[in-house]
Amino acid sequence: MKITKLTPDNHILSEFGQRLAKIRKQQGLSQTALAEQAGLGVATLRRIESGTDSQLGSWIKLLKALDMGSTLDTILPEQFNSPMTETLRERQAKYKPGSGTARNKSTDTSVWGDEQT
Numbered sequence: 001m002k003i004t005k006l007t008p009d010n011h012i013l014s015e016f017g018q019r020l021a022k023i024r025k026q027q028g029l030s031q032t033a034l035a036e037q038a039g040l041g042v043a044t045l046r047r048i049e050s051g052t053d054s055q056l057g058s059w060i061k062l063l064k065a066l067d068m069g070s071t072l073d074t075i076l077p078e079q080f081n082s083p084m085t086e087t088l089r090e091r092q093a094k095y096k097p098g099s100g101t102a103r104n105k106s107t108d109t110s111v112w113g114d115e116q117t
Contacts (some may be wrong), residue, residue: 014051016059021049023066038065 001007017079024034035045038061048054048062062067 017049017051038062
């Protein structure tokens with residue numbers, strides 16, 4: 001299942017639980033063995049794998065026990081460069097006074113005809 005911003009939270013939790021169970025099985029671990037390695041109760045692991053709401057701390061322990069701790073950095077990277085943020089930053093820099101592209105009243109020689117003398 002592809003997770004998008006429109007995916008309901010309960011579906012995401014269910015999908016994550018299924019993915020966790022799949023990885024656990026691929027590594028040849030029982031729920032009891034993984035729960036012990038992660039320092040969690042088996043009931044907690046069962047709830048997580050069934051898609052019931054869980055705490056982030058439990059996920060961190062499980063991912064570390066599965067030797068997948070490095071994946072945590074992809075969830076919320078230290079630096080995130082959004083294309084939209086970069087574009088807005090470039091626009092702001094482009095129109096800053098003194099940048100040469102913004103209109104400066106003191107050097108503007110345009111005549112509109114409604115100036116008061």
